[in-house]
Amino acid sequence: MVLRSFIILILFVYNSAFGQIKTESFEFIHNGKKLRGLLDLPIGQKPTSVILIVQGYGKSNIVEGNWYYDLRSNFVKLGLACVIWDKPGCGKSEGEFDVNQTVQSSADEVLSAIKEIESKNIAGATNIGLWGISRAGWICPLVIQEYPKIAYWISVSGTDDKENFGYLLETNLRIEGRSETEIQLLVSEWQRGNDIFRKGGAFAEYQKATQNLRKDSFWIFLNNSSETEESYLSKQKQFISEHHKFDRKTGLMIYVPNFRKTLMKIQCPVLAIFGEKDxxxxxxxxxxxxxxxxxxxxxxxxxxxxxxxxNHNLKSCKTGGMKETIENSNKYQPPCDGYFDTMSEWFKKIVL
Incomplete structure (x- = not known):
């Protein structure tokens, strides 16, 4: 792997309740593509650590949208340098966005960023830590496995050892007001349809197995459009070619084989934060x-x-459901009371 990158210029100097923040451009090469992001630094002091923000699922707009600014500011206030970047094909990062990017690929991306931080000898580079949300719960342990010098890990809304869609579907159906009988029926149809799909079953068989599920308004909300045989077969061919692993008992996909063993190897301080309406x-x-x-x-x-x-994003909520979260996504929502304080106190007690 060829790895090059440049810290180009100072982009911003912010004055806020958190103090002054100097933000520079951060770029590095991963798999031959230049990924672009930001490096936040405290003004007037040398950073004691560099923390990398590892994002969850979906596209990003870090540089133009100044995403995660309140979180980044909180870290800088503590005397940390903070690094974040846009995913491939997002913002000004090169490449193509892959909604199905594997967690191992994402972990390799983080490792490329770490190599760049070390090669540029950024202040605090001898004490590198991770903050990650959602699917980063799979990514960060893989990073730590490959780079055991990681000094600490903050896991926000982290994942367990299997895919989460079954929980997501059942919980949101309950929030949407379905009866327990309806939920049991719809979830069982999803499980059956999922089994047919991953084992190469025919489109007609899938349609028959999911006839109630496909009519449900929440399922329609999730999928936006009706599945055609052509799209079904195309997705199925791609999926099967990727040779995914599944849990025999539940049928749920396993994103990180031997994930428990991977977690058992972690020897750095870990702060795990969750919203109870996730x-x-x-x-x-x-x-x-x-x-x-x-x-x-x-x-x-x-x-x-x-x-x-x-909710999942550690924002105050009524239900925590996906519809509520998406409806509020374009509004500024302050973090839950005490969320930033918990991280700050933990840093001061355990890390700094």
């Missing part, structure tokens, strides 16, 4: 998994914090 990931399962793995490692110093009225 309708995307099964936060209770993740907490149990972390306790059974990371929690048994003395050096890991696992700390867990939950917030009663917070």
């Amino acid at each position: 309708a995307n990931i099964n936060w209770r399962e993740t907490i149990a998994l972390y306790k059974e793995t990371i929690g048994k490692r003395t050096k890991a110093k696992l700390t867990i914090k939950t917030y009663p009225d917070c």
